[in-house]
Amino acid sequence: MLLEIDNITLLYGRIQALHGISMQVEQGEIVALIGANGAGKSTTMRAISGLRPIASGRIMFEGEDISNVRADLRVIRGISQSPEGRGVFPGMTVRENLDMGAYTRKDSAAIAQDLDRVMDLFPRLKERERQQGGTLSGGEQQMLAVGRALMSRPKLLLLDEPSMGLAPMLIQQIFTIITEINQQGTTVLVVEQNAQQALSRAHRAYVLETGNIVKSGTGPDLLHDPAVKAAYLGVA
Amino acid sequence: MNFDDLFRGFEELTITGLAQGSVYALVALGYTLVYGVLRLINFAHSEVFMFGTFAAVWIWGVMGFDADSSRPAVWLALLLILVAMVFAALVSGGVAMLVEVSAYRPLRKRNAPPLAFLITAIGASFVLLEFMALPFMSDRRQIGMPPMLPTAPIISVGGWEVNPLQLMTIVVALVMMFSLDWFVNKTKFGRGIRAVAQDANTAALMGVNKSRVILLVFLLGGLMAGVAAVLASMRTGYTRFNIGFFLGIKAFSAAVLGGIGNLRGALLGGLLLGLIENYGAALFGTEWKDAISFLVLVALLMFRPTGLLGESLGRARA
Numbered sequence: 001m002l003l004e005i006d007n008i009t010l011l012y013g014r015i016q017a018l019h020g021i022s023m024q025v026e027q028g029e030i031v032a033l034i035g036a037n038g039a040g041k042s043t044t045m046r047a048i049s050g051l052r053p054i055a056s057g058r059i060m061f062e063g064e065d066i067s068n069v070r071a072d073l074r075v076i077r078g079i080s081q082s083p084e085g086r087g088v089f090p091g092m093t094v095r096e097n098l099d100m101g102a103y104t105r106k107d108s109a110a111i112a113q114d115l116d117r118v119m120d121l122f123p124r125l126k127e128r129e130r131q132q133g134g135t136l137s138g139g140e141q142q143m144l145a146v147g148r149a150l151m152s153r154p155k156l157l158l159l160d161e162p163s164m165g166l167a168p169m170l171i172q173q174i175f176t177i178i179t180e181i182n183q184q185g186t187t188v189l190v191v192e193q194n195a196q197q198a199l200s201r202a203h204r205a206y207v208l209e210t211g212n213i214v215k216s217g218t219g220p221d222l223l224h225d226p227a228v229k230a231a232y233l234g235v236a
Numbered sequence: 237m238n239f240d241d242l243f244r245g246f247e248e249l250t251i252t253g254l255a256q257g258s259v260y261a262l263v264a265l266g267y268t269l270v271y272g273v274l275r276l277i278n279f280a281h282s283e284v285f286m287f288g289t290f291a292a293v294w295i296w297g298v299m300g301f302d303a304d305s306s307r308p309a310v311w312l313a314l315l316l317i318l319v320a321m322v323f324a325a326l327v328s329g330g331v332a333m334l335v336e337v338s339a340y341r342p343l344r345k346r347n348a349p350p351l352a353f354l355i356t357a358i359g360a361s362f363v364l365l366e367f368m369a370l371p372f373m374s375d376r377r378q379i380g381m382p383p384m385l386p387t388a389p390i391i392s393v394g395g396w397e398v399n400p401l402q403l404m405t406i407v408v409a410l411v412m413m414f415s416l417d418w419f420v421n422k423t424k425f426g427r428g429i430r431a432v433a434q435d436a437n438t439a440a441l442m443g444v445n446k447s448r449v450i451l452l453v454f455l456l457g458g459l460m461a462g463v464a465a466v467l468a469s470m471r472t473g474y475t476r477f478n479i480g481f482f483l484g485i486k487a488f489s490a491a492v493l494g495g496i497g498n499l500r501g502a503l504l505g506g507l508l509l510g511l512i513e514n515y516g517a518a519l520f521g522t523e524w525k526d527a528i529s530f531l532v533l534v535a536l537l538m539f540r541p542t543g544l545l546g547e548s549l550g551r552a553r554a
Contacts, residue, residue: 051437075443087438089431100431103424104443152443 001060002027002156002187003048008057010047017043019211020057025156030178030188032198032219034232035208041191042084044208045160048189049081050074061156076104078155082162084191086145090134094125097133097144101151111151118147121177138165142174150181157181159190163197175201195232199223207232241518247395249514255402255471257510258409262464263487264494264502265416266332266457272433272497273453275350276340279357282484283364284332284458288465289475290368291327292320296382303380303474313384317404317466325462332458333451335360341447368477378476381469405467412463413503416456420499429453433497482526489533495543504544509533 003025010018018040025031035041046052048059050071058067066074080101089097098118102111119126122143128136136144142162149157162178163171175197182188192198199205199219207215207228215228222228242249263285270278296302296316308316339360343352369376385404389397420426431439432449440446468483469475486509494505509529516528536544 049441051440070445071440072443072445075441081441083438083441087435087441089434089438091434092427092430096427099424100427100439100442100444103428103431148442 001025002062003189004060005044005048006058006060008047008054008059010043010052011055012043016055017211018047018054021208021211021213022057023206023213023216025187025189027187028182028185029203030182030190030201032195032202032205033189033191033208034193034195034198034205034222034228036232037193038210039208040211041208042160043211045081045084045158045189045191049079049083049158051083072104075152075154078152079158080149080152080154080156081158082145082149082160084160084164086141088133088136088141088144088148090132092133093130094133094136094144095129097148098125098151101148104152110153114151114153118150121150121180122147139167139170142166142170146174146177150186154186157186157188159188161191161193163192163194171197195228196223199228237519238521239519242515245518248397249518250511251396251398251402253511253514254507255405255510256513257490257507258406259464259468259471259483259506260487260490260509261503261506262409262412262460262467263483264491264506265413265460265499267488267491268494268496268499268502269429269453269457271491273429273450274340274353276353277357277488278332278335278454278457279354279484280335280339280360280364281332281457281461282480282487283361283368284328284335284480285461285465285468285483285487286368286475286477286480287331287364288324288328288462289469289479290374290379291324291462292466292469293379293381293475295320295323301382303382305382307383307386310386317384317470321408321463321466323462324466325459328462328465329455329458331364332454332461335364336451336454341450365477365480374477376477378474380474381472384470401467401470405471408463408467412460413499416460417499419456425449425452486529489530492543493533493536495545498543498545501543501545508544 001024005021005023007020007022008018009016009020021044033041033044043052047054050069054067058065061077061079066077089100098115102114105111124140125143125147128140133141133144146159146162159178162174166174171194178188178190179201190198199222202219205217205219205222206213207222215222266281266284267278270276299316301316339356340353343356368374385400387399390400390403391398420429428444428449429452431442431444432446436446490505490509491502493509494501494503512532513525513529517525520528
């Protein structure tokens with residue numbers, strides 16, 4: 001088991017955002033986490049990457065308890081997150097943003113290789129290499145955020161709403177790339193409001209509602225589940 | 237208004253202003269770096285500077301030079317100044333890091349509100365000030381600096397005369413500032429600083445250790461202040477436990493004038509403030525020197541609230 005989340009709770013001040021969530025991610029999988037706005041999807045991601053401390057429960061990564069490990073040290077262990085809202089550094093060039101992704105690494109030859117790989121995945125980023133991150137379009141920023149997350153050579157890639165604000169064409173494209181990244185060997189946990197795309201690409205998925213996991217199953221199963229269809233896929 | 241004085245003394249006022257402004261700029265960098273990363277005005281920075289001036293006195297004292305010594309040969313003076321700069325930079329850098337670790341870091345751990353940081357900054361400033369004033373430290377006495385560089389002009393073209401200390405001050409300040417600019421913009425550590433300044437959470441997701449970056453920023457600001465301290469105290473000829481107070485306010489104003497959080501803004505703001513002060517003193521009389529510089533600051537902020545070059549370490553790319 002690559003990632004095992006065991007009954008975690010999380011508080012924002014006095015408000016409980018997560019009420020005992022448990023989920024697993026196996027090596028090599030794409031796992032989707034779907035749910036409505038405010039269900040706790042991004043909060044779960046922040047708990048896994050270490051941006052928010054959990055109040056109880058534990059998070060195991062490669063068999064070790066990382067619940068109390070700082071966020072920057074989780075990156076070194078192999079967890080990389082493309083955050084909600086993309087988190088592109090506005091005052092850095094595209095290239096500098098990508099270099100930030102490899103901040104914890106010292107193997108410059110391999111970094112150069114990964115840079116090429118990211119540029120191959122997202123040719124648009126190559127064209128914009130010297131442009132400031134803040135001047136990119138929403139879609140380009142999204143590509144940059146995903147590409148940057150790959151630059152740490154993660155074992156587990158966390159993607160928070162990779163389709164947010166993108167045109168339908170681009171959404172297709174970014175999910176195709178996610179599948180490609182996965183096939184190249186990276187395990188992916190993706191949070192999405194676009195349940196259709198997420199479920200059709202994921203091996204397994206969890207449905208989150210007001211801080212609780214209410215359903216889980218394989219991507220195709222959930223895609224055809226009547227309750228999921230009604231609530232998240234916009235079909236009765 | 238006395239335009240005669242301004243025109244007659246224009247060359248001298250300009251050179252003096254630039255040299256004085258270089259010192260402001262070096263100290264301003266400390267305010268601007270810390271502000272860029274923490275959104276905190278580190279009021280203790282004036283005392284970081286003050287410790288640098290005492291470090292210079294001490295190290296020169298250890299080497300047998302005090303206020304009563306005769307002026308050393310030029311080569312020896314340069315060597316002594318270099319040693320003092322390195323030592324003062326280390327002392328100031330150390331004091332700056334000590335303030336961060338003992339005063340600010342514990343507050344961050346507890347998620348303290350911004351006002352708590354502000355009060356702590358003022359408190360830390362007083363602690364350092366009064367520590368230096370203690371009987372076994374300086375005992376509130378003014379301590380003279382040994383004479384170092386010759387005072388005769390080294391450059392003299394037309395009405396433009398530059399003495400060795402002025403030349404050294406301007407050159408050293410520029411070298412320090414361009415090195416810092418290079419460090420922040422071109423190195424990996426510098427990228428880490430800019431990342432934390434632009435988006436601390438995302439920086440953590442890149443594996444940047446925020447605490448280490450913050451410590452580094454305090455160190456860099458302290459190094460600059462230490463070098464500035466040696467240059468400034470050679471000009472004043474003495475130091476005192478409260479010597480940082482006014483200079484700190486001036487340097488902070490310079491940082492705001494240029495756009496706080498902006499490294500090049502600190503340079504611009506410092507030099508401008510130095511010039512305005514000196515021109516203003518000639519125009520309206522020396523007693524108006526400080527009032528004029530603050531008047532200009534207030535007037536400028538009315539029209540450009542973010543300073544001349546705008547804000548943030550990250551956004552303006554340095």
